[in-house]
Amino acid sequence: MTVETEGLLQSDLQAVLQNINLGVLLLDGECRVMFWNEFMVLNSGRDIADVVGKSLFEVCPELPKLWVQKKVDSVFALQNLAFTSWQQRPSLFNFSGSRPITGQAEAMYQNCTFSPVLDAEDNVKYVCLTVADATETATQHLQLERLNQLLQSEKDEQARLIRKLEDTQAQLLQSEKMAAIGQLAAGVAHEINNPVGYVYSNFSSLQNYVGDLFSLIDAYQKAAEQQDAAFRSVLEGINRRLDYEFVRDDMADLVKESRQGLERVKQIVQDLRDFSHIDSGDWQLADLHKGLDSTLNVIWNEIKFKAEVVKDYGDLPMVECLGSQLNQVFMNLIVNAAHAIEKQGMIWLETGRQGELVFVRVRDNGGGIAPQHLSRLFEPFFTTKPVGQGTGLGLSVSYSIVDKHNGRLEVESEVGKGTAFTVWLPLRQPQPESVSEASAP
Ligand SMILES: Nc1ncnc2c1ncn2[C@@H]1O[C@H](COP(=O)(O)OP(=O)(O)O)[C@@H](O)[C@H]1O
Ligand SMILES: [Mg+2]
Structure with a gap:
C-alpha cells in the first residue's frame, strides 16, 4: 500500500489502520497472513506476532478453506472486489457476538470484502480482507423478520376467526330458521291433527252407512220387481238418469281412495309432530350399530x-340417545x-369415534345434490321428487332429531358422484341424570 497523502505521517495512517472498527488483514497468494x-x-x-507468515487456515481453522481460497484466487486473477454479506455467510470468522448485553446475537454477524492491493506494476500483490461487524443491522433485520412473521401468523389467525365467525353465523341463521319452521310445523300439525282425526273416524262410519244404504236400495229394488210395469218404468227412468250402476261401482273406489289420502295426511301430520318434537321418547344408552342393523332390516x-350395502363399522361405545328417533334418522338417510x-x-x-363424538355416515354413489339445493x-x-313420491320431511325431521341430541347433521355431495350425510353425536348429553341403562334401540 503506497501512501502519498501530504502532511500525514505513515505512522498516523498505521494508527488509523490499527484502530479502525473493522477487521483488516492482508493475505498473499497462498493465503498467508501478512x-x-x-x-x-x-x-x-x-x-x-503469532500470526504473521502463517497460513490463515492454520490461524482460523473455522474458515471454509476451499471457498476462501477461491475468493482470494479470483481477486488475484481478476483484480476485482469480492464480497460476502451476513445474509450469505452470517459468521465467516468465529468471533463472539458484539452485543452480549442484549443477548440477542451470540456470534458476530459479518460483512467481508476481499479487495486487491496492487504493486508498482499494477499486479496484485496482496488481498486485503476487511471484516465489518454487521451484528446491529442483522439483529434488527432478524427482529423485523420475526415481527413480520408474528404479524403474518396473527393475520392468518384473524382470517381463520373471521371464517369461523361466518360459519357460526350461517349455522345460527340455519338453526333460527329451523326453530321458526319447527314452531310453525308444530302449530300446523296440532291444528290439522284434530280435524283429520274426526274426519278419519267419520269416514269409517260413512263407509258403513253407504254399505247399509246400498243394501236398503237392493231390498227396495227387489220389492219393486213385484210392482206393476208403470211403477217399474218410472224407477228405471230415475236409475238411468242418475246412472245408478256407475255411481254404485264408483262409490267403492272413491271411498277407498279417499281413505288412502287421509292416511297420507295422517302420516304427514305425524312427521310434522316428530319434526317439532311433540312426542319424545326415553333417553337410553344404546348401541348404534344394532340400531342401524335393525333399521336396515x-x-x-x-x-x-337398488343397492349393495357395505358396512364399515368402527369401534363405538354406547351412546346416550333417543334410540327410536335416531333409527328414524338412519332410515331417512338410507332411503334417500x-x-x-x-x-x-x-x-x-x-x-367411528373422534374424542367425545361419534359419527354415523350414510354415503351413496347416486346422482348427488345440485349446489343450489344444499x-x-x-x-x-x-x-325434488315427483308429487306423491316425496314429502320433503325426511331430512327436516332428521335435522331436528339430531339437533335435539346436541349433535349435527352434515352433508357433502357432488353431482354425478354421490352424497354423504354424516350424523355427529356426543357420547353423553349435558344432563347425565336423565340416563337409564337400557338395551339397544
Ligand atoms: N342421498 C341423497 N342424494 C341425492 N339427493 C338427496 C339425498 N338425500 C336427500 N336428497 C335430496 O333432498 C331432498 C329432501 O329429502 P327429504 O327431506 O328426505 O325429502 P324426500 O325424500 O321426501 O324428498 C330430496 O328430495 C332430494 O332431492
Ligand atoms: Mg326422504
Whole structure:
C-alpha cells in the first residue's frame, strides 16, 4: 500500500489502520497472513506476532478453506472486489457476538470484502480482507423478520376467526330458521291433527252407512220387481238418469281412495309432530350399530334391488340417545340414498369415534345434490321428487332429531358422484341424570 497523502505521517495512517472498527488483514497468494490489525487481535485473541507468515487456515481453522481460497484466487486473477454479506455467510470468522448485553446475537454477524492491493506494476500483490461487524443491522433485520412473521401468523389467525365467525353465523341463521319452521310445523300439525282425526273416524262410519244404504236400495229394488210395469218404468227412468250402476261401482273406489289420502295426511301430520318434537321418547344408552342393523332390516325391501350395502363399522361405545328417533334418522338417510340411485349402486354405512363424538355416515354413489339445493335440504317440504313420491320431511325431521341430541347433521355431495350425510353425536348429553341403562334401540 503506497501512501502519498501530504502532511500525514505513515505512522498516523498505521494508527488509523490499527484502530479502525473493522477487521483488516492482508493475505498473499497462498493465503498467508501478512498483516492483522487490532480489531482482529481483539476478536480472535491472537497477537499479530503469532500470526504473521502463517497460513490463515492454520490461524482460523473455522474458515471454509476451499471457498476462501477461491475468493482470494479470483481477486488475484481478476483484480476485482469480492464480497460476502451476513445474509450469505452470517459468521465467516468465529468471533463472539458484539452485543452480549442484549443477548440477542451470540456470534458476530459479518460483512467481508476481499479487495486487491496492487504493486508498482499494477499486479496484485496482496488481498486485503476487511471484516465489518454487521451484528446491529442483522439483529434488527432478524427482529423485523420475526415481527413480520408474528404479524403474518396473527393475520392468518384473524382470517381463520373471521371464517369461523361466518360459519357460526350461517349455522345460527340455519338453526333460527329451523326453530321458526319447527314452531310453525308444530302449530300446523296440532291444528290439522284434530280435524283429520274426526274426519278419519267419520269416514269409517260413512263407509258403513253407504254399505247399509246400498243394501236398503237392493231390498227396495227387489220389492219393486213385484210392482206393476208403470211403477217399474218410472224407477228405471230415475236409475238411468242418475246412472245408478256407475255411481254404485264408483262409490267403492272413491271411498277407498279417499281413505288412502287421509292416511297420507295422517302420516304427514305425524312427521310434522316428530319434526317439532311433540312426542319424545326415553333417553337410553344404546348401541348404534344394532340400531342401524335393525333399521336396515325394516327397509331392506326398498333397498335390496337398488343397492349393495357395505358396512364399515368402527369401534363405538354406547351412546346416550333417543334410540327410536335416531333409527328414524338412519332410515331417512338410507332411503334417500337408495332413491338417489337410479339403477344399481352402492350405499356405505360408516361409523367411528373422534374424542367425545361419534359419527354415523350414510354415503351413496347416486346422482348427488345440485349446489343450489344444499341450503334448502333441511327445510320441511323441500323435495325434488315427483308429487306423491316425496314429502320433503325426511331430512327436516332428521335435522331436528339430531339437533335435539346436541349433535349435527352434515352433508357433502357432488353431482354425478354421490352424497354423504354424516350424523355427529356426543357420547353423553349435558344432563347425565336423565340416563337409564337400557338395551339397544
Ligand atoms: N342421498 C341423497 N342424494 C341425492 N339427493 C338427496 C339425498 N338425500 C336427500 N336428497 C335430496 O333432498 C331432498 C329432501 O329429502 P327429504 O327431506 O328426505 O325429502 P324426500 O325424500 O321426501 O324428498 C330430496 O328430495 C332430494 O332431492
Ligand atoms: Mg326422504
